Amino acid sequence: MSETALTLKQAAERLQVSYGTVFERRHEIAFRLPGSRIWRVWPSALAALNKPRNNVTRLSLRNQDSECPSAKIKLPESGGSIYARQAA
Numbered sequence: 001m002s003e004t005a006l007t008l009k010q011a012a013e014r015l016q017v018s019y020g021t022v023f024e025r026r027h028e029i030a031f032r033l034p035g036s037r038i039w040r041v042w043p044s045a046l047a048a049l050n051k052p053r054n055n056v057t058r059l060s061l062r063n064q065d066s067e068c069p070s071a072k073i074k075l076p077e078s079g080g081s082i083y084a085r086q087a088a
Helices: 006-016 017-026 043-050 054-061 082-087
Strands: 039-041
Touching: 006 017, 006 039, 039 043, 039 054
Parallel strands: none
Antiparallel strands: none
């Protein structure tokens, strides 16, 4: 099965973004035909852009039942500076 390259306009329609967005990122996702100014995008390159890019290792280490440790930090009750309290 061979792929047919898409124009930047077709790629924008498939990604549901503006043409300008695809045009700005053309050097990352597209290729230019030799000896011309025409840019094309492979559909497989578009599929790679739509893939979720979660950091699976970090997500698996996260405990689902507990809160984020930084959520447990208490802020000082008075209007004093945090840095002044840390220095004391």
